[in-house]
Amino acid sequence: MTDPRFYEALGPVAAETLAAGLVVSGDKATQIREVASFGAGDAHALSYVHGKWSAPAGGLHGCIVASAADAETLLAVGAAAVIQAPSPRAAFARLSAQLFRQREWLEEGLAPRVEPGAVVAPSAVLSPGCAIGAGTRIGPFAAIGPGVTIGRGCSVGPHVSIQCALIGDQVSIGPGAVIGERGFGVAVDQTGFCDVPHFGRVILQDRVYVGANSTVDRGTLDDTVVGEDTKIDNLCQIAHNVRLGRGVMIAAFGGISGSSAVGDRVLMGGRVGLGDHVTVGDGASIAAGAGITSDVPAGETWGGYPGQKLRQWMRETAWLRRAVRKGHGGS
């Protein structure tokens, strides 16, 4: 459910009204007041689907943006209404932006709550509705967005910005880190480019460390979650909807693409990249510089690009080196 601390609901609105010029099949009067991933919404949620899909186990609810060809089948498996669009993702992006409005840095609202024992630099900005726990230190020029909650015993460095995020206890965020900015997503249709709106949050659990100038984007419809004791070095990028487990270590320039999931106690060397929608199992290790494009089983050590078992990658590297030396008479 879209968190009202970060997003103001502009609905509800009837499917037909929201759809404006587009064709609506099913119950045109369906009241829409929420956004959700396909299959995760209730009777009043707007979702979208593109490409192949299968009906979710619990049946479908609410209003789906989909291609005309999918309309009948979607209604048959439970959708209350279908808004037909040739580019469902782009149409969803445009329509969902009418359902919620992100609360802005600068608007008025409830006074921030700062627990006794917190130390906030006079130059920091605390936005309406935010909360700072006891023993937490907020550095110079930090910008804490509307509704953001920061736990106890945390350290927030200078020039940090935090939006749409819930921060646990004893979390440490290095200077210049950017938490909760919208992720990178562009949808395209016949009318041009459209930035994908982000209605999710960032959750940093207890004792997380985020290094200097690293970025953790908030989710689109779900949350970006960083588990307890996970440590992220400087200049790393954690994209929207990523889920990092507990005790994960990510060295500098690590990049985790959208919707990837990393298990507990995974170790990543410097400049490791994970493609999107990749899963890395508990206890896996990934060598520096690897580019992982497929799932990594628990406990394995991978490297290279495209990523594979580290041993196999090293074997290939050594084999090539020998083959060329033989052929050329050495270097």
Place this chain on the structure above:
Amino acid sequence: MTDPRFYEALGPVAAETLAAGLVVSGDKATQIREVASFGAGDAHALSYVHGKWSAPAGGLHGCIVASAADAETLLAVGAAAVIQAPSPRAAFARLSAQLFRQREWLEEGLAPRVEPGAVVAPSAVLSPGCAIGAGTRIGPFAAIGPGVTIGRGCSVGPHVSIQCALIGDQVSIGPGAVIGERGFGVAVDQTGFCDVPHFGRVILQDRVYVGANSTVDRGTLDDTVVGEDTKIDNLCQIAHNVRLGRGVMIAAFGGISGSSAVGDRVLMGGRVGLGDHVTVGDGASIAAGAGITSDVPAGETWGGYPGQKLRQWMRETAWLRRAVRKGHGGS
């Protein structure tokens, strides 16, 4: 022409005076008041040339910094004067720094112009001569430099700094992004290292998106230009004099080196690097992690390092994998 909103002219000055101890051939009294790339200047411009060169079609004008060996030929094809230096690039760097002075963050000047309907955080710094369009939001601790123009409906995040830049409409700049800082350039001569001065600008056209903590350097003598609808993810680096077309997508950690040119609708996966002076044609795609060191034709899909057609790179990867497995009996 060096933009007076960003650089204060200190000239004009006679070639002989500017050259100080160096030998000047041709008209020593040539008045210099501008800087330009070789072949692009008028009668009062200072340029430099090193290595092989050919006379520009429109003839040569103004004053050229060059090696002694090139002096006569340069005068013969139209140069008004030649300042002779064993290291022309370094000498140009030192001499050109006497012709212009970048306007500083902190100096006094014309009051900023803010259109009605713009929302500027009270903590933001608006420098003299800057202009902010209607409907634009400027976040906390943003620093807008002297003379910077920002269009309408833009969003500038917290901790953004912008110098020497012209920003179109509906442009979105993420937290911590740095627009218009001088690029990376060092010239060396017998007296040591010398930072190359930058007299260009950054142009961000309409609907550009620049992600959190990304950097877009201004040009040296020309501009760095980002075309309409181009979207740049977090933690990317766009170097001096780069030209990006329209609708280009650059995922996280993308790095475009100096003076490279990218066509329209080019797609780049995460961590793509372009070498300097590389051209990428319209509609090309570059796979994540690629390092491109030669020109990419329009419409092609490239990958690997050194970059080549993606299909060829995948073939090589698969071939090596098979060869090693055969040789070793698998992993």
Place this chain on the structure above:
Amino acid sequence: MTDPRFYEALGPVAAETLAAGLVVSGDKATQIREVASFGAGDAHALSYVHGKWSAPAGGLHGCIVASAADAETLLAVGAAAVIQAPSPRAAFARLSAQLFRQREWLEEGLAPRVEPGAVVAPSAVLSPGCAIGAGTRIGPFAAIGPGVTIGRGCSVGPHVSIQCALIGDQVSIGPGAVIGERGFGVAVDQTGFCDVPHFGRVILQDRVYVGANSTVDRGTLDDTVVGEDTKIDNLCQIAHNVRLGRGVMIAAFGGISGSSAVGDRVLMGGRVGLGDHVTVGDGASIAAGAGITSDVPAGETWGGYPGQKLRQWMRETAWLRRAVRKGHGGS
């Protein structure tokens, strides 16, 4: 020696008291008031050792955190006391944090000293005990930490943060750069994860350039040092304890891992990564995108990953390309 400008001493304290529940062998009353790398401390220093070690030439002094198995031998070669711990690095991390306290951004102290002719943005934060030299410009929202010394003729951009650092003359630091943040280090023992405390400094010598949004971490027990005339591009990461020589050039996305040492006049292309504890000799060059995991001799040119002589790497690349084309009949 831990610099009192940046760290307040909380000791001295007797070994036995500091050790709390842990077994102490040797002189339990040894007074501890300093931290040091193994073999570098005096009679009152706390150090640790794990793995293989050999007695330093000058003999051992002070108190060592070590495994029980090493205790007798350490005492035999001169240690005054040994605090026994199954995970010496983690135990050292926890114990050393009781000996010093980093001075905070926000505490009171001596007024900053700003030499006449320095220009400090009104929005910048100058912490107690810092010093700014004549002719230096400090940009908007810069945060200068307690005790930090900045020389003359420097330029510090907007949103820069500097802690625990000594900055020479004519140093230029781009917007958003983070100097002196603690490095990335996590120790693990049976009680869980423990951030490794950092008691070192960053030294930027004269005429260093650090690009926008780059990060230079301070050392753990020693200093991170960047030599004269060294130029670091945007979005680079220099880890704890790194030593860069003079006139080193590091292009964008360069990453130097912990405790590596780079000689004078070394050139690195974009996105070069150095593993930890690697040495690069004077005058070496490293091609863009290389991942260096072993020492590079002076004057050599290396590339590829794992790094090797550039020529050999190019040979391998070309060989593979030919082999596959032969096998497949071209692309």
